[in-house]
Amino acid sequence: MKKVKVRLRPIVSKINLPTVIKTTMFPGDSIERLFIATQVGEIFYIGNGDIRTFLDIRPRILKLGIADGGYDERGLLGLAFHPQFYYNGLFYLHYSAAGTQGPGALPKSEDANQHHEALPEFFKPNPCDPETLNLKWINRETQYDHIDTVEEWILQPNGKPQKRRTLLNIRRPFFNHNGVNSLNFSPETGKLVLTTGDGGSGYDPFNLSQDDLEIAGKIIEIDVSMNANINNPSIVTRFNEIPAPIQETLTVIAKGVRNIPGITFQRFYNQYIKYAGNVGQHLVESIFSFVQYKPIPVTQLIQAPFMNFKPDNEGFINFGWRGWEGAFPTPIMSSCTNNPNLDEKTIAYYNEAVALSGNRLRPLTSYFHQDTRPDKFAGTALTGVQPYMGNRIPALTGSVVFTDFARKEPQSPIRGALAYTRVRPDGTQNDYSVIEIDYDFESQSAYYTSLGTNMNQTSLYLGVYDSMNVTNFNQGTVFEIVP
DSSP, X not given: OOOEEEEEEEEEEEESOEEEEEEEXXXXXXXXXXXXXXXXXEEEEEXXXXXXXXXEOGGGBOOOOSSXXXXXXXXXXXXXXXXXXXXXXXXXXXXXXXXXXXXXXXXTTSOTTSOOOSSXXXXXXXXXXXGXXXXXXXXXXXXXXXXXXXXXXXXXXXXXXXXXXXEEEEEESSSSOOOSSXXXXXXXXXXXXXXXXXXXXXXXXXXXXXXXXBSTTOEEEEXXXXXXXXXXXXXXXXXXXXXXXXXXXXXXXXXXXXXXXXXXXXEETTEEEEEEEEOOSSSEEEEEEESOOOOEEHHHHHHHHHHTOOOOOTTOEEOOTTTEETTEEOEXXXXXXXXXXXOOOEEEEOHHHHHTTTSSOOOSEEEESSOOOTTOOOOSOEEEEEEEOOSSSGGGTTEEEEEEXXXXXXXXXXXXXXXXXXXXXXXXXXXXXXXXXXXXOTTSOBEEEEEEEOTTSOXXXXXXXXXXXXXXXXXXXXXXXXX
């Protein structure tokens, strides 16, 4: 693949950690405005060269960064504008709600006060202890971490946003893997798409992502044109707990998701290529693509166990987690010997690795957490996937660009990574190429936290933060990626 070099043009700096970057047009306006959502709950837009506040929901956001040295994966995670926002003023938010902090859902075998790593991997299954492979999430009403909410808002004629209704209230078992840039509208169906992570901890301890009735680990379509007339729906973890009028608005596109930085759509003649990334556990980060899919109505998923039939899975997308990490069966490694003189390891795999070996989507491309090749990089976590259809950077036209939070190579200060790949005509896996960046961050760290685009995907925007901790405020910059 061609080597590509770009520059970064700063647009706004000294903001909090940017999680979503999008553009839209205000009602009555004639140009697109760049919108930036921060993890702590602010939404800004760029107007006439200066930054203005569109909405501030910080009081609605859970207190972030209390533990783990300020690192957190909760907060304002999703922002999407209705395709008819110019006419109806509707937009949608996904965030971790204030006042919902719970004790967490760590398995009994885990010490809740154990030392937390900077990037949390709390639970690790033990292949020598079968009980750790089949844990259940019990006492969900009390043993959970927080509640995420998805809401519909409207921009009133006086220019002030106002909440209209709540679409979903989802109870989450752990503080991580809630998804990010988690809301988008499908240009094919006109529905709101919600991407959810597997609920957190590590290795999906309760296997929520493969359970058809669990909301966690799924890509969900919401028909917002159907008003369920339920303003404050009950707090749920499973689809069958959702009130029936809301169930009828939901379909499931995919399952087997670990953690996901959103879904994006690239027009290809009269259809769309869908791109979605899956953050890896210890081995690999993966970008998936698909064109054809057949969503399953939530009502069908709920009825299946009682009607003694299996839902029609033809065309249903399965990313394979927890049995598969990208293109590889998820390895569970452990030392099962008491003899310190033996360097003996046991490598085991989940049963799902076999069950899903022929019934899962293969990734378009992957990159590893360890990679010493000169033209590659060792990654930490995928943070953005966006198609680029512009012509200002010809080498990238028609490609899909992605970002990683921080390279793992020995370096100080830390830098994120920017790369690209392309869909092959035969749909087989492709390689990727690093995009070189001509910008001097000087002595500051540069974690790449988000990647955005404008409405016709001809411009790319990169969100960068000087710290991995959300409690280190006002250290963010949003750049435009330019030739």
